[in-house]
Amino acid sequence: MPATALHKFITFIGLMSILHTAYSAAQHRSYLRITEQEFIALPIDILIQGIISLFIVMYGVMYIAGDFKEIRAVVDLENKSWETLRNLPSFQIFSHRGKSLAS
Amino acid sequence: MLGKIKTKQEKGEIIAYSESAVVNNAAVVEYCRISMAALSGSTAGLLGLTGLYGFGFYIFAVFGLWAMLLLKAGGQWKKYFISRRNLLTSGFFGGLFISIWYGTCILIEKMFRFKGLYFLTKYVVN
Numbered sequence: 001m002p003a004t005a006l007h008k009f010i011t012f013i014g015l016m017s018i019l020h021t022a023y024s025a026a027q028h029r030s031y032l033r034i035t036e037q038e039f040i041a042l043p044i045d046i047l048i049q050g051i052i053s054l055f056i057v058m059y060g061v062m063y064i065a066g067d068f069k070e071i072r073a074v075v076d077l078e079n080k081s082w083e084t085l086r087n088l089p090s091f092q093i094f095s096h097r098g099k100s101l102a103s
Numbered sequence: 104m105l106g107k108i109k110t111k112q113e114k115g116e117i118i119a120y121s122e123s124a125v126v127n128n129a130a131v132v133e134y135c136r137i138s139m140a141a142l143s144g145s146t147a148g149l150l151g152l153t154g155l156y157g158f159g160f161y162i163f164a165v166f167g168l169w170a171m172l173l174l175k176a177g178g179q180w181k182k183y184f185i186s187r188r189n190l191l192t193s194g195f196f197g198g199l200f201i202s203i204w205y206g207t208c209i210l211i212e213k214m215f216r217f218k219g220l221y222f223l224t225k226y227v228v229n
Contacts, residue, residue: 018142022149022209042150054146058139058168062175065134068183069124 011060
């Protein structure tokens with residue numbers, strides 16, 4: 001499945017969510033500073049938002065990166081017939097009597 | 104186009120791999136891995152995870168990416184990758200260093216104190 005606009009949108013949303021997490025974390029730290037409390041850990045909701053948005057961005061990036069190709073060499077050969085091997089473009093003739101027969 | 108062919112012998116039978124497809128998949132995985140390292144490092148930085156916690160977060164992200172790649176392959180990872188364990192471990196240290204770099208760049212606490220920009224906090228927040 002190639003990358004669509006939806007995947008880019010998902011990546012964008014995830015990045016915005018990460019920025020929002022950063023803003024929340026900064027705000028929490030400043031709140032602690034103003035109220036003169038010791039920093040122990042961030043609130044669980046900010047942590048969860050950070051982790052979830054990380055996974056959202058990873059999901060989007062994974063599809064933007066490109067598609068996997070099947071690694072078995074047989075798959076490439078499966079679509080080819082014996083005629084393909086015999087096909088020599090140098091010997092193709094385009095200017096033959098078929099043209100005058102058709103007109 | 105059919106590139107060079109690699110072969111691997113497994114239980115008596117020889118499997119041929121198309122080199123161009125292997126390289127293509129490796130490039131996709133590498134792209135995801137570098138993005139994941141940068142993102143997980145910056146997320147760990149802004150969540151304030153340092154030291155061993157940050158390392159743990161990176162390990163968590165590596166496993167997360169592994170699971171997501173397998174999910175993208177749709178449960179038939181043998182069609183797209185030669186080794187599943189190699190998918191997990193390749194580029195581990197490179198990613199770790201990228202992660203640490205981004206983590207220290209974005210670490211919020213340091214951003215204001217270390218660079219003497221402490222006074223900026225009040226503009227950021229209010």
